[in-house]
Amino acid sequence: MTYTLIIGNKNLSSWSLRPYLALKAAGVPFDEIVVRLDQPGTRASIATYSPAGKVPVLKITESSKTQLVWDSLAICETIAERHLEAKLWPLDPFARAEARSYAAEMHSAFVGIRQQLSMDFSRTLPTPELNEETQKQIARITQAWDSALTRYDGAFLFGHFSIADCMYAPVVSRFTTYGIGLPAASEAYCARIMALPAMQEWMAAAQKEVAEGWK
Numbered sequence: 001m002t003y004t005l006i007i008g009n010k011n012l013s014s015w016s017l018r019p020y021l022a023l024k025a026a027g028v029p030f031d032e033i034v035v036r037l038d039q040p041g042t043r044a045s046i047a048t049y050s051p052a053g054k055v056p057v058l059k060i061t062e063s064s065k066t067q068l069v070w071d072s073l074a075i076c077e078t079i080a081e082r083h084l085e086a087k088l089w090p091l092d093p094f095a096r097a098e099a100r101s102y103a104a105e106m107h108s109a110f111v112g113i114r115q116q117l118s119m120d121f122s123r124t125l126p127t128p129e130l131n132e133e134t135q136k137q138i139a140r141i142t143q144a145w146d147s148a149l150t151r152y153d154g155a156f157l158f159g160h161f162s163i164a165d166c167m168y169a170p171v172v173s174r175f176t177t178y179g180i181g182l183p184a185a186s187e188a189y190c191a192r193i194m195a196l197p198a199m200q201e202w203m204a205a206a207q208k209e210v211a212e213g214w215k
């Protein structure tokens, strides 16, 4: 069995970071193909991997069969299901239902944050003037984090590292890049996520891209 993860620039592609973290947490080897975004040939290049025309994409090859999985949440779900020992979803059914809600909320909402605080993983940038929508979304996220961190015992949202953390990791990076002031528990959570070896590896690659003139 082999996995190939097709992703966008590490400095920019927030969606790509999520399944990368899930694969790292599962501890499975995988190949990586980085497609440089926002180039004249980007669309055509992504189309050679996926008819959906977006990254990330996971290609699974097993025996003589190949399966493509696209969309960050579908890829994370697939990794969780194929590597149950990694406990990428909490074992308790109620906690699992809640963790799924956290992941889905992140996946489908927070447009203000995406627009005003676009991911620029390796840079430190001034805090922009945040509009009301973005401020409300930041407050919702920190309230949700605080609620989970208070009720589940451990360093991560649901105790041990889960897909909920994978889904919020790009938000952590955005808050870090733009120096967003956060309540103490959220700030400490961000520090723990940024310190993960997989996040540090991603950072080194993002810095290299930027040093080489990528966005």
Ligand SMILES: N[C@@H](CCC(=O)N[C@@H](CS)C(=O)NCC(=O)O)C(=O)O
Residues within 6 Å of the ligand: 008, 012, 013, 014, 015, 016, 037, 042, 043, 046, 053, 054, 055, 056, 070, 071, 072, 073
């Ligand atoms: N909902 C998708 C969003 C994927 C997405 O928007 N990917 C962007 C890069 S971060 C992309 O492929 N852009 C290339 C394009 O639209 O041409 C997911 O969760 O994976």
